[in-house]
Amino acid sequence: VLLSRDRGLLRRREIWAGAYVYSDRPQEQLRDILGRFAPALAPWTRCTACNGTLADADKHAVSDRLEHGTQQAYDVFAQCTACARVYWRGAHHGHLETIVADAVREFGDAAA
Incomplete structure (x- = not known):
């Protein structure tokens, strides 16, 4: 799974599983990803x-x-x-x- 702030990258057909990361602040990015995907x-x-x-x-x-x-x-x-x-x-x-x-x-x- 690719996590990125680059929407163009996420639209590429080679990317079969990706998600846009909304914030540009690392701590907010972490909270966002953990909240959305709940990884172990x-x-x-x-x-x-x-x-x-x-x-x-x-x-x-x-x-x-x-x-x-x-x-x-x-x-x-x-x-x-x-x-x-x-x-x-x-x-x-x-x-x-x-x-x-x-x-x-x-x-x-x-x-x-």
Whole structure:
């Protein structure tokens, strides 16, 4: 399913399942999508690049994929089991965690 603010893209015949996202503000977009589609919520379990499953990763096992500053500052990592992309709880994580927690609190029971 493609979610987009581009109506022209959504009209293409190659797109067989799509929905227009009304707001241009990310928090409003999240509320809109959760309210309309009620997907099952499983935060921090999927890769944002390929949608593969994330698994805990040992810092030493992924160190060759990290910038030096990231290696120094963080100890907990996850890695996509499909594309091998590495994730960590960076500086923006606290803000994202608040958004996700609010969404789970508001829509978690309805989506389950």
